Amino acid sequence: MTEDRRPHVPVMAGSVVSLLAPAPDRVLLDLTVGAGGHAEAFLQASAPTGSVVGVDRDPQALELARGRLAAHGPRVRLLHADFAGALRQLAGEGLCPDAILMDLGVSSMQLDDPARGFSLREDALLDMRMDPQAPGTAADLLNRSSEPELARILREHGDEPAAERLARAFVARRRERPFRTTGDLRELVEAVLGHRGGKVHPATRTFQALRIAVNGELDQLRAALPLALERLAPGGRLVVLSFHSGEDRLVKEFFARAAREGHGLLTPRPEVADREEQRSNRRSRSARLRALAKGGTSGA
Helix, strand or coil: CCCCCCCCCCHHHHHHHHHHHCCCCCCEEEECCCCCHHHHHHHHHHHCCCEEEEEECCHHHHHHHHHHHHHHHHHHHEEEHHHHHHHHHHHHHHCCCCEEEECCCCHHHHCHHHHHCCCCCCEEECCCCCCCCCCCCCHHHHHCHHHHHHHHHHHHHHHHHHHHHHHHHHHHHHHHHCCHHHHHHHHHHHHHHCCCCCCCCHHHHHHHHHHHCCCCCCHHHHHHHHHHHHHCCCCCCEEECCCHHHHHHHHHHHHHHHCCCCCEEECCCCCCCCCCHHHCCCCHHHHHEEEEECCCCCCC
16 A cells, blocks of 8 residues: 555534533544544644544554554554444443444545455455454455345445346356456446446445445444443543445434433534545534434533
């Protein structure tokens, strides 16, 4: 992988940090620390004594965060774990953070590294694991799943209208030759759906659906939301940035239930990136930002 020394720009950083309500002595649990952009902004706004526990299941992301946040010294702790694993570990340690951030989906740095197999732009092994140590790649899923299961994944995780037709084609193709690379997948989707050179490649929904399934992203989110709210200090903030309708639906429904139980809904409607950010950062166009205060609307 070619090393990229440019700082990765976090999506909706100003709005995210404002909702996290940074202040001296406050602790942020960043469950998707990535390259550390949101964490860095929180540390700057909560100086000199605010701190961050940064979690990611991608070891490469943790290395980037470690370098970016090194100047903040003991105010930063990094953990290699998934959502639920980190929350359970920190619960055992008695940590009750003042704010928790979940920045969902795939990061730009994962998409930009062709060796990870997330992107359809270049040919690479069809991997898509956020944690390279986890079992089961996207190729494994394509080569082993039943036709009904493949159709369900495409429909539920990719909003793919041709889910059944593609699933049949995947099963027929793998009888002749197993899927191995991103090119194998891209070319088959093009053959089934056609490709006229529009802005959105016809395989985009398929790649998204397989990535979500391989990493169990929605199951992770379902498990983590109640654990996160439980771990928060009274008045603490739970802030979630989602990029897919399935993610946002889960967050919206969970926050609505929490509001009925007396927690404070800080975003009655999801916040979105402004036009300038959407022009400069394509990933921000699908972002939906929601926030909840534990036990009420205090916590600032």
